[in-house]
Amino acid sequence: MTDAIRPLIAGNWKMNGLRASAAEFEAMLAGAAKVAAKADLLVCPPATLIAAFADKARGSKNLKVGAQDCHQKASGANTGDISAEMLADAGASAIIVGHSERRADHGESDFLVRAKAEAAWRAGLTAIVCIGETQHQRDAGQTLDICRGQLNLSLPPAATSGNLVVAYEPVWAIGTGLTPTVGDVEQVHRFIREFLIAKFNGEGARMRLLYGGSVKPSNAAELMAVANVNGALIGGASLKAADFLAIAGSYA
Numbered sequence: 001m002t003d004a005i006r007p008l009i010a011g012n013w014k015m016n017g018l019r020a021s022a023a024e025f026e027a028m029l030a031g032a033a034k035v036a037a038k039a040d041l042l043v044c045p046p047a048t049l050i051a052a053f054a055d056k057a058r059g060s061k062n063l064k065v066g067a068q069d070c071h072q073k074a075s076g077a078n079t080g081d082i083s084a085e086m087l088a089d090a091g092a093s094a095i096i097v098g099h100s101e102r103r104a105d106h107g108e109s110d111f112l113v114r115a116k117a118e119a120a121w122r123a124g125l126t127a128i129v130c131i132g133e134t135q136h137q138r139d140a141g142q143t144l145d146i147c148r149g150q151l152n153l154s155l156p157p158a159a160t161s162g163n164l165v166v167a168y169e170p171v172w173a174i175g176t177g178l179t180p181t182v183g184d185v186e187q188v189h190r191f192i193r194e195f196l197i198a199k200f201n202g203e204g205a206r207m208r209l210l211y212g213g214s215v216k217p218s219n220a221a222e223l224m225a226v227a228n229v230n231g232a233l234i235g236g237a238s239l240k241a242a243d244f245l246a247i248a249g250s251y252a
């Protein structure tokens with residue numbers, strides 16, 4: 001059933017990129033048509049670049065622009081925060097919520113992640129909810145328990161295959177060059193799929209489930225071929241158009 005799921009290749013630029021990075025984004029836009037037959041592409045630059053990139057991508061069916069985080073409220077006295085409505089207004093089509101760097105660096109709880117996912121929906125955007133275990137938790141054999149707990153508490157009950165993407169990102173694999181074995185990825189993604197089906201029935205069977213953590217052109221084909229892996233959430237390798245497009249090209 002998951003064979004029919006259209007893959008999503010999403011780039012998370014994190015806190016990287018200046019206005020001069022528009023050239024790199026334009027190169028992604030120009031190359032996107034070649035891979036768009038097989039996968040959807042999304043670039044999530046820092047908030048400062050969303051509007052400019054979205055303007056460039058306006059009308060493109062091949063590549064969309066997303067955000068890396070949002071506040072859970074629509075507006076108010078929240079200095080420095082950005083609401084989902086503002087991101088939608090800037091041209092974003094999706095928002096990453098619950099990235100492990102937000103959970104760790106900003107103390108974001110599962111309950112807050114859930115509220116942010118609902119905020120994304122309130123603004124009409126897709127929520128990309130991240131989950132994943134730390135090295136310590138993995139060493140303690142808690143990977144599936146951690147994922148179950150995060151899924152249970154971070155996913156709002158109104159999730160559908162249209163408004164939710166789940167990204168499994170083992171924290172120890174992010175930016176380290178380390179990746180789980182194909183067998184490990186398969187096991188965790190199967191577990192997540194079974195969880196989603198048990199909770200959301202047919203919608204859970206159709207939700208996109210991304211793998212993230214040190215995905216690069218040299219390992220993308222192997223990782224993207226794993227059952228229940230419906231794309232990737234890419235950090236470092238999404239900063240360069242050639243690498244990002246090469247990863248997306250593993251579906252071509």
Ligand SMILES: O=C[C@H](O)COP(=O)(O)O
Nearest residue numbers: 012174175213214235236
């Ligand atoms: O959101 C992306 C992930 O944190 C993966 O980052 P990475 O590809 O640099 O390991």
